[in-house]
Amino acid sequence: MPPLKEDYMKKFFEKPKWNESLWFYIMISPWIVGFLSFTLGPMIYSIYLSLSKWDLFQPPQYIGLKNYIKLFTMDDIFWKALYNTFYYAIISVPLHLIIATGIAYMLNKKMKGMRIYRTAFYLPSLVPVVASSMLFVWIFAPDTGILNQFLAFFGIDGPAWLLDAAWVKFSLVIMSLWGVGGGIVLLLAGMRGVPDELYEASEIDGAGKRQQFFRITLPMLTPVLFFNLIMGIIGGLQTFAQVYIMTSGGPNNASLMVVPYLYDHAFNFYNMGYGSALAWALFAIIMILTLLVFRSSSMWVYYESEVKS
Amino acid sequence: MRADKVTLKEKTVLYIIMTGFGLLLFAPFVYMISISLATPATNAKMAFSLIPRDFHWQNYVKVFTDSDINLGRFLLNSVIISTFAILGQIFSSSLIAYGFARLRARGKKVLFMVVLSTMMIPAQVTMIPQFIIFRYLGWINTMLPLIVPNFFGGAFNIFLIRQFISRIPNTLDEAAKIDGLGYFGIYSRIILPLIKPIIATVAIFTFTWNWGWFMGPLIYLNDIEKMPLALGINILNSTSNVGATPDWNLVMVASMLLTIPMILLFFFGQKYMFEANITGANSSAK
Incomplete structure (x- = not known):
């Protein structure tokens, strides 16, 4: 017999029943178990590890803040790795945003064949980093690589790229730019979302294409740019595979970054304590940068639905 | 989306820029294919070219049989x-x-x-x-x-x-x-x-x-x-x-x-x- 409407309403609005609560906890139990054993537990353990010295074989030894003190005051290689990581992120992330915005702007025009161009620009971003690392070792090869052959065509004598301490970081930036298409998808969707009325109204007011781009398109895209910026910073600071495969941090540590350095300490030298301290330092750096970008967002990110006081 | 009026001149410029950029992004793929088809002799000399010179398809068999x-x-x-x-x-x-x-x-x-x-x-x-x-x-x-x-x-x-x-x-x-x-x-x-x-x-x-x-x-x-x-x-x-x-x-x-x-x-x-x-x-x- 179907229940009366009142019963149905009552059932809907009453407080959670213990039966329903129980089922909720049963259903999310995999997450709770996973969270405790793969996230929260390890994080607490990691704090303890970062305060100790442990090579996996001798019993761990509590040494207080020594790892952190060493890290921030004595470890020149860490500072170099940090500098390289920032250098890489600060150059590659804005370049990605600028180029991706430019391409998306062109792709947004009503012209034939845009689907093909869109696919062509997007495909390189699908190549797994291991494969692109193998490929770019050859592209950057000093004498036989195509990049220097290409430059020689214009009479430019290209550098030794990955083998030259002055160029190795920029080489990694160039390589990352091959995947610039990954950021285009969202930007293009963002551009399509800009209401036509804005352009029409501005046209009546006599705005040119350039003004429309800087006064309408770009401001309307800031939420997407903001998202790409945050993801780019987080991803850039965690760069690992390229460095590990292509340069091993060389030459002379010129391309060493924080995560490869952490990997070396933890899994080559088995300095579990020092490695954990490095991980927390990286965590703090990522958090601070993300917060700064979030804080700055009120100055430059425009949300249509936001009510400004 | 707004139907943006694009003049012929603009169109030409855009196509040229995008084709150039597309080729630049596509070249590494071609290079990858080209190297993957190189013969052992080319490999020993490390003389790879952008446009494939060899078509040594046996490479694709060898990786499975070797x-x-x-x-x-x-x-x-x-x-x-x-x-x-x-x-x-x-x-x-x-x-x-x-x-x-x-x-x-x-x-x-x-x-x-x-x-x-x-x-x-x-x-x-x-x-x-x-x-x-x-x-x-x-x-x-x-x-x-x-x-x-x-x-x-x-x-x-x-x-x-x-x-x-x-x-x-x-x-x-x-x-x-x-x-x-x-x-x-x-x-x-x-x-x-x-x-x-x-x-x-x-x-x-x-x-x-x-x-x-x-x-x-x-x-x-x-x-x-x-x-x-x-x-x-x-x-x-x-x-x-x-x-x-x-x-x-x-x-x-x-x-x-x-x-x-x-x-x-x-x-x-x-x-x-x-x-x-x-x-x-x-x-x-x-």
Whole structure:
């Protein structure tokens, strides 16, 4: 017999029943178990590890803040790795945003064949980093690589790229730019979302294409740019595979970054304590940068639905 | 979208710029194919060219038949890891997401905030303790550390699926409840069939992530027979016959085989890929 409407309403609005609560906890139990054993537990353990010295074989030894003190005051290689990581992120992330915005702007025009161009620009971003690392070792090869052959065509004598301490970081930036298409998808969707009325109204007011781009398109895209910026910073600071495969941090540590350095300490030298301290330092750096970008967002990110006081 | 009037002159300029840029982005692919088709003689001289000069298709056979290389094994391992990762993520994340989307319980909001906040923790923080835990369990040099965590849900996947379920009207669940179906029954018979599109998205993303994953296998696997392709390529590159030139042509064949599934996936699944990209970004950026 179907229940009366009142019963149905009552059932809907009453407080959670213990039966329903129980089922909720049963259903999310995999997450709770996973969270405790793969996230929260390890994080607490990691704090303890970062305060100790442990090579996996001798019993761990509590040494207080020594790892952190060493890290921030004595470890020149860490500072170099940090500098390289920032250098890489600060150059590659804005370049990605600028180029991706430019391409998306062109792709947004009503012209034939845009689907093909869109696919062509997007495909390189699908190549797994291991494969692109193998490929770019050859592209950057000093004498036989195509990049220097290409430059020689214009009479430019290209550098030794990955083998030259002055160029190795920029080489990694160039390589990352091959995947610039990954950021285009969202930007293009963002551009399509800009209401036509804005352009029409501005046209009546006599705005040119350039003004429309800087006064309408770009401001309307800031939420997407903001998202790409945050993801780019987080991803850039965690760069690992390229460095590990292509340069091993060389030459002379010129391309060493924080995560490869952490990997070396933890899994080559088995300095579990020092490695954990490095991980927390990286965590703090990522958090601070993300917060700064979030804080700055009120100055430059425009949300249509936001009510400004 | 507005029909932008583009003059012929502008059109020409745009096509030239975009074609130039497209060629620039496409050239590395051609180079990859070209190196993968080089003969051993070309490889020994390291005289690769952008436009293929050799068409040594035997390279693509040799990587499977040569027992020193055994690319088939790497590929199989990649498939095993990716398949289990996908199965684990699909079932656990969808069940958890259903709980968060539909069931009412004390503490749910707080727990969901915790789910979201775990997305911000960089993997490096938990990497070392996880290694120690898996070492304690005796799982080092097995695929288990790469597979098992997937069965406990992934924060981003839970979030994506929860958003999707929230958009499905409640009426079906309510009707099923009245007909005597339990919560698990509603999940498996009503919700699961309805969320197929987002499940496909989660499957694609899980595949993409695990297929190209380098650091995890690097940390946990020592035996070459257990390595997935992404790690195997690096072994191929560094250890092929001591003293001799590495078989770059074969390394590039392996790179091609690592790349091709990604491109196929894009052509057949792009609808689902962009769906997540856009839902995910819209909701997490705000």
